[in-house]
Amino acid sequence: MVVHAEQMAEDAPLVSLDANALEAAHVLADRRLPALVVTDVDGSPHSILPASQVVRFLVPGYVQDDPSLARVMSESMADRAGEKLGRKRVRDVLPVERSELAAVNHDDTIIEVAAIMARLRCPLVAVMRDGRLIGVITASRLLELSLPNR
Structure with a gap:
């Protein structure tokens, strides 16, 4: 039996x-999501915001370049990073x-969905039908459906 993207799709919050x-x-953290679909002004999907990108925004560039510097960062610096995030819009991160x-079409197969995820290195894809978002597929959902049973 062929499984199509619309059968794998799940509801997900949009931002x-x-x-x-x-x-x-907070939505990413509270729902333990790997990413969010970001919508344009007209409500159509614009991009995917991976949780890892938000984490990257929180860590100063010089610490990303030299992770050993993280040892000398105080917790108050981490708090300020959170405050910095509160002053930004999603487009800024x-x-x-x-x-x-x-994005994938509603009738794409598991392997077609996997190919898009792999090529774009994205943990979530938007599922589209006639130019409208009908749901998302996370990498964990894809693995759940494609791996053989234990």
């Missing part, structure tokens, strides 16, 4: 480009270079 970045981070939207 707009102009939503508060800290609130979006997206990667500077906009990549291709990780």
